[in-house]
Amino acid sequence: MSAIEARGLTKRFGGLVALDGVDLRAGPGETLGIIGVNGAGKTTLMNCICGLYRPDAGDVLVGGERVTGQPPHVIAHHGVGRTFQVPRVFRKMSLIDNLLVPVLDRPASDSELIGRAEAMLERMQLIELRHNYAEELSGGQQKLLEMARMLMPDPAIVMLDEPFAGVHPVLCKFMIERIEETARAGKVVLLISHDLTSIYRLSSRVMALNQGRVIAEGGVDDIRGNPAVIEAYLGT
Amino acid sequence: MELLILNGLANGLIVGGIYALVGVSLTLLYGVLRVVNFAHGEFVIAGSFFAFVLFSTLKIPPLLAVPLAAVAFFAAGWLLYYVLIPRLARSDDPELMSFLMFYGVSIAAAALMLLLFEADSRSIDFTFTPISVQIGPIYISTARLVALAITIVISIALALFLFRTLPGKALRAAIMNPEAIQIMGVDIVRLSAFAFALASSLAGVTGVLVALVFPAFNPFSGAEYTIIAFIVVVLGGLGNPVGALLAGVVFGLAEQMATVFLPQALAQIVGFVILVGTIFLRPSGLLGTRFRR
Amino acid sequence: MASPSRAADSADRIYFTLVALIGGALLAYFAAVPVLGLNVAFHFYLMLWITMASAFNVASGFAGYMPFGYVAFYGVGAFTTAILVKKAAFPLFLALPLSGVAGLVLALLFAPTLRLSGIYFGIVSLALAGICRLAITNMPEEITGGSFGLQLGSRAQPLQSFYVMMAVMVLALATILWLSRSRLGKALRATRDDAEAADMMGVNVPLVRLYGWLISAFFPAVCGGVEAWYTNVVDTETAFNTLITAKTVIYAVAGGLGTVTGPIIGAVAMVWLDELIWRQFPLLNLLILGVATVILVLFLPRGIVGTVLRRKPHWRRYVP
């Protein structure tokens, strides 16, 4: 049984078919890279999985359980965490409070949760800023904060949308290490990126989308030489 | 009964025309500047008092007050824009803060009119000859017909301006895509000032017509017109001038018919219900074109 | 690096010391008002506005809504107490909590509006308050007293109602103090900043918003009831006067939304200013209130406390 599975996901916006029967499955410890040109449907795929969009057809299964059409917070409680292409932090809340939001309904005591949040910020090298408002962070730092917030509830499935976009190379390396750590901890990682080097380095499998369809899927080496992918990327 | 309905229809058209003007000016303002003018009704009533003062002190008839109000309120609006708006744009949430700021403007404007004119209801006892005109089986006061004619002329002029002239097209472009228009090299500040002045000017003129059509007005009538403006703007789709014109007439008719068929108490609630209903059932308004929020 | 949790403890100490100081000062001062022979009416309304502005802050500062028809809760609360006492011969101390319940019921009726945002919410709220006023105005005269309003009879007890108002204020402030540190408060703030993101982070957004909304509706309804008792009369003109919303909003914004102290400081400063102006220029009162609002929005949009905290961000942890 796969930890996350999508069957025939379809999403239309008016006349535009953003996702067209996409199948996806991934198991624990696996990192699935998702690539495709701008507008290929990558973000839409994540939005459908986490419940932000209701797919027009198809199903999403988390841990074998069908969650299609459930509101996002219910799906989050099934252990699905994510970050956003353009950071969506809680701007007027401290970093600590940002990290507490996903674990508010945990039975653990406040001080225990705060301790965990501080440890997480320590790992992300944000600890010095813990009492700042999130809006006071730089763009790259906001990406780190999002990653920390995503990891707080210890989700089984993490989805990262362009974690490296606009991030300084040193921070990039740092984030790559965090992602590797996460996969080693037995989580499923879905990773969207235009940075093919990082994708090829991190992914155990890669899926290429074009105009809402899966045009290729397989190991890194299969994808690297795949003519359909090359054509989609270089254009005709 | 038939007569009542015919009367209701005629009055609905006349009142609706005024509502259309009240709404179209507010919607222009929101569309271009993203500010919510809570004081719009007070602007309108200020126009009524303007006509009142001109008539009672200088014997200037309301018909002549229309162009005078247009000019005076245009200038006042231009001035007010530069006092209020540039600073507002710097706050965290300009749209919501504008709501609050104009709340203050509306309180201040009503209070000012109260100081100047006291709380009594006023009316302009100017009469046209003949005092009323017979159309088919019903009689309509000449003042109301004149007001209707002016409304129609203004609406057509406004539509021509928005769709046929360059500044009008710039305004519409600014409503649809405020970011893009700046890139196009349009001076957005001047355009906004112009929109504000135009909206004020329309409000002032509408006020003169209010003085013609409705029996009386007082410094507190402004709040009613603000609500009416909101109803029309929402019904027409936020920021959609054509929608507002149409919605004004629709609402005017609905309101007048409600007074024919429903008890007084319920008729008053009709406007509120239309407002709430539209927002829930058809948030993009009558015409349904999606305008950016 | 200093151990983070130790630093947090010391911040908490300062925070709670401040709470105790401010709270203690407020309590001692208001409790002493009748004893010292100060102006009871002025202080009654000061407490009323502190309560109103603080409760409004839950909807606006915490949850991010601008209910421009806030007066609806107040008016319905006022009429609930008046009708229950006058027409059903309820004892006051049963009628007042029931006013709060009426506020909660009204808030539940209005709950569908919570899915609107920004100005749509504000406009609908305004319209709903209008509907409430018209509905009560048009109720049979035997119930609501028609345009003359309802006299509560010889039940006015200024001193008793003063201390009841004080109890309501303390309850409101305690609730909001709790809320600002609670998990519900954090969830509310998260939905205010980005509702969709909060949803995807596991926050049950509609539920959290509803809780905040109920808290925000309860206290103005009780205030309406207490004020009806205090003045001994209610009518739709005064109980649904839009100036009540205006003052509530302005006082809360003047102090600063989103903090516990903001609306308190805002209400104290503005009520005092209002009184001063009213005494000097009774005719200009309304005009100055309006102009003050404009100036406030233009020059102090974050309010007194908000502006201070923006200058000194590290004080945020210490200031309730």
Ligand SMILES: Nc1ncnc2c1ncn2[C@@H]1O[C@H](COP(=O)(O)OP(=O)(O)OP(=O)(O)O)[C@@H](O)[C@H]1O
């Ligand atoms: N909320 C929406 N409303 C309308 N169209 C949308 C919406 N979200 C996405 N789309 C459309 O769906 C298509 C896929 O968008 P998506 O954001 O999934 O692309 P992407 O693969 O993430 O691209 P990028 O690499 O640029 O982020 C695009 O054509 C986009 O315009």
Ligand SMILES: [Mg+2]
């Ligand atoms: Mg994308």
